[in-house]
Amino acid sequence: MVSLDPTKVEGPGTREVMECLNAQDFQALYVGGCVRNALMNLPIADIDISTNALPQQVMRMAQDAGFKAIPTGIDHGTVTIIVEHTPHEVTTFRRDVETDGRRAVVAYSDHIEDDARRRDFTMNALYADMSGQIIDPLGGLPDLQARVVRFIEDPDARIKEDYLRILRFFRFHAHYGNMNVGLDADGLSACAENVDGLETLSKERVGSEMKKLLSAPDPGPSIAAMSQIGVLAQILPGSDPKFLYPLVHLDQNRSPDPIRRLASLGGLNAPDALRLSKQEARQLKILQEAVSEDRGPAALGHYHGLSIAEDVLLIRKAIAGQELKLIDFDEAAKGAAAQFPVSASDLLDHYQGAALGKKLSELENRWVASDFQLTKSELLSTDNGQTKD
Structure with a gap:
């Protein structure tokens, strides 16, 4: 029988929270991402706990135990218990009463099966008690073990409950799916049938999911599938994944x-x-503009800094279908470290205002073109044939 090591789930104070809830004969179970990631030996970001205790009872038990309890989502059954600065989201078993593709009206339930059925994927409907014993009300454990991202029961119904689940389907495959097997066919078909529902989502939710997806080690297969069924065009018109595949190949040794x-x-x-x-928009604009600039690696490093220069070089190589040359990174580092020897004060005797800025830029361009070899005196000695003392 499969179980998990509870120490992988526990953060500071976690066992005390579980004992607090269990002490009065309520169920307290780890659920969702913390169980999934513990079973996959992946880092755990959040600790979610599911219980049959009502929110008011959770608040009372936590306060009686001396814990800080915050009614962060009490209307939907969630109380955040903070112990040793670590938040634990405790949510009462729920079932959906009504959904509109974005929000759900819920009712409390005494049955774990109801709570499991309102989740999105089978691998997210796994629970564990304090000892690490797995509770699998919907049979999601085999999917987790096979690394198959599968919607719970009817994919079309799950998507219509919240259209963001289309993007989550692709994001979860990128992070947790078996790349040798591919995406679940029934789930992919349901996503294709519900593409128009993405229009109902806020741009913030869409952007958040896309950034998480693109942060996966290899988002290529998911992005390709999104492109094939029209999801990518719906959320980012005019985009094309053809350069993403070689880029992922080139940047695999760098942080995504x-x-x-x-x-x-x-x-x-x-x-x-x-x-x-x-900040993200500025970074994107710089990258897109710098990719088309007629500047070599050293110049990119000098004008944009090493990090941007390296990103630009990676994108350029991906577009050209070429392998990366480490010497290009070395040149970019040299350019980033080079210090332009002329300052505005050196030119004040002859230039002011816009003319000063223009002249500084002109001299800097000459200096970069010389591979950073021209000295300060050489740069200032001649200017259009006129001596500058």
């Missing part, structure tokens, strides 16, 4: 960067379509 990968997809107005932050 969703914005670098997004730059390879192209598309119309991605910052708005995916509601990127100002």
Whole structure:
């Protein structure tokens, strides 16, 4: 019988929270991502606990135990218990009463099967008690072991409950799926049938899912499938995944960067379509513009910094279908480290205002073109044939 090591799930104070809930004969079970990741030996980000205790009872038990309890989503059955600065989301068993593709009206339930059926994928409907014993009300464990992302029961019904599940389907396959098997055919078909439902989602939710997907070690197969059934065109019109595949091959030894990968997809107005932050939008714009600049590795490093230069070089190589040359990274590092020897104060005797900025830029371009060899005195000695002392 399959079980998990409870120490993989427990954070600071977690066992105390579970004991607090169990002490009055309520069920307290780990659920969802923490169980899934523990069984897959992957890092755990959040600790979610499911219980048959009502939210008010959870609040009372936590406070009686001296824990901080916050009614973060009490209308939907969720209380956050904080112990030793670690949050634990405790949610009462629920069943969906009504859904509209974005939000659900829920009712509390005494049955774990009801709670499991309102989740999205079978691998997310796994529970575990304090000892690590697995409870699998819907038979999701074989799917987890085979690394198959499968919707619970009817895929079409699950998607219509929340159209974001289309994007989650592709994101979960990228992070947890078996790349040798491919995406579940029934799930893929249901996603294709419900593409128009993506229009109902906020751009923030869509952007968040896309960034998580593009942060996977290899998002290529998922993005390709999204393109084939029209999902990618729906959320990012004009995008094309053809350069993503070689980019993932080239950047596999680097930390996955969703914005670098997004730059390879192209598309119309991605910052708005995916509601990127100002910093993300700026990074994307710099990458897209720098890719088409007529600047070599050293110049890229100098003008944009090493990180941007390396990303640009990766994207350029992906577009050209070429392998990366480490010497290009070395040149970019040299350019990033080079310090332009001329400052504005050196030119104040002869230039001011816009003319000063223009002259500084001109001299810097000459210096970069010399492979950073021209000295300060050489740069200042001649200017259009006129001596500058």
